[in-house]
Amino acid sequence: MNFLTQIWILILSISIIIYLFEKIRKQKYIVKFSMPWFFTFLIIIILAIFPNLIDIIAMLLGIKEATNAIFFIAICMLVNNIINLSFSMSEAKKQSIRMAQEIALLKKDIFNINEEITGEFKLVQDIAVLYNENSNKKI
């Protein structure tokens, strides 16, 4: 691997790691979801520092070109991360549906309670009016 390429990969990876780190520090990103990406870029950094590792991996995988081995590893890691994302999405969907259901049921409960209260309130009002009318008559 070209020395210049190595430098560029290092700069890119480190800046992405810093970016993700900043997001977490500002509480805009949950640590749980950042872990696969930190892991991914850590591996990329290791490979950029020790390019000989890529040759070994390429040999083990039976891939002639070291560059192709890099692509292969990168795609594997991306697929892993994306599948994990769709798991999280599915979980989030399940949770949001249950929440929407609970909210709808709560709204219904509140509506019923309101009806009851206004009903009782009207009853009290009616009684008060009747009472007033009667007491006026007596006078």
Added chain:
Amino acid sequence: MKKIVIIPAYNEQNNLIGVINDLKTNAPDFDYVIINDGSTDDTISLCSENGCNVINLSINLGIGASVQTGYIYALENGYDIAVQFDGDGQHEAKYLKKMYNEMIKTGSDMVIGSRYLTKNGFQSTALRRMGIKILSKLIKVLHKQEIKDVTSGLRMINKRVMTAFVEYYPYDYPEPETIAFCIRKKIKITEVPVTMRARREGNSSIDSMQSIYYMLKVSFSIIVDYFKRL
């Protein structure tokens, strides 16, 4: 026995009142609740004007989650029997009594109103009938029980099934998968012949373009369900 009819409704302003009136006259001993699945038409105002018993979901969750909301409501309010009943006027309330009698007589946990036992009334298009037949065969092969009308949205269930459905209910195209799920859980299912009307207004939740996806998705979920543990 407290009985309730759950009516999932998404943009059914033209059909809903007819359905409610049908229920009030032909099945007076059943309570009802409309699950308004985030409709964008006047369903909400229509329901409040007519004083209907309605649960309004703020966002469109799809048929499965709507019906599940109804089951949660039914359980929380101590109902023993719940009926899923389409809000589009396809189903007729006069069959509820028949289904209820069948449920008591056979001691079933679930009674399905089936279009294909006597083959009267609206039978759906040939392509759709074929799809339903394939799904029915798939369930028969996997679970050794034949249910003719696996996609019927007219189903009566008891508390046991309600509890199971509150725990898990598929979100889209739920009917055939839940039948496989119920047979696997040793829930006793019987079918009762009913006739259904063609939809009066609006479109079915499944259009022809989605049919292939529907078949694939439902077959896949039935097969996956087969491999779930009890």
